[in-house]
Amino acid sequence: MAKTIKLYYQVFPVVDNFGKKIGEVARPFVNIVLNYKHGKMLGPMWALIDSGADYNLFPAEITPTLGINFKKGAPKTNEGIGGKRVKTYRHRGIKIFIEGYSFETSIDFGEEISVPLLGQQGFFDKFKQITFKRPQEEIIITV
Amino acid sequence: MKQKPIKGIEKYSDRWVAISEDRSKIVAASKSFNDLYKKVVGKKVSFMRVPPLDVAFSP
16 A cells, blocks of 8 residues: 655745845755765755756765765766756765655765755655645655 | 744755754754754754745756
C-alpha cells in the first residue's frame, strides 16, 4: 500500500525597499535531513521543491559540514532564469531523509547557488507522485 | 494547516538562519552557513537560507 507524506507550504513576507512588509507569498519549502556516506547528519534543512529544476541544486558552502570536497564531484553547468550559467559539481551517494522516508540521490553543489532546490532528477523521480494542492497550501508526496 | 511566516524572518532576507524546533522564532543568523552552524551546534534547530524577500524569487 502506498504511503503518503503530507507537508505544507511555508509562507514568507514580501517587503518593500525599506524592509516594510507589504504582502505574503507561499512557497513549497520542506524540511529534509542530509547524510553523506554514513557521516554527519545535517539538518533539518529547508529546501524548495522546484519542479522547474532538472537536478537537485544546493549551495557549496554546506559541503564541508557534510564531509564533501565539492570540487571533487563531476563538473556540470546549470542554466537558470535569464540564461545565467553557473558551474556545479555533482556528488552521488547522498541520502535525503524526509518525514521518515529516505532515499539515496545525487546533488549538484555550486558556489553561486543560495537556496537548496529539489529538482526533477534526484527528487521528483524518487516518488510515485507529488501533488501540489495550492489552495490548501499542501504538498502530498506518495512513496 | 496553513503555515504563518516565521516571526522576525523579514529581517533576514538572503541570509542563513537557524529556526527553533517549534518554528516560532529565529535563534541565530549569519551570512555564512559555517558560521551559523558553529553558533548552534548541538541545538535543536532547522537551517534555512532565506530567499530574497524584496523581489520575486524565481530560481
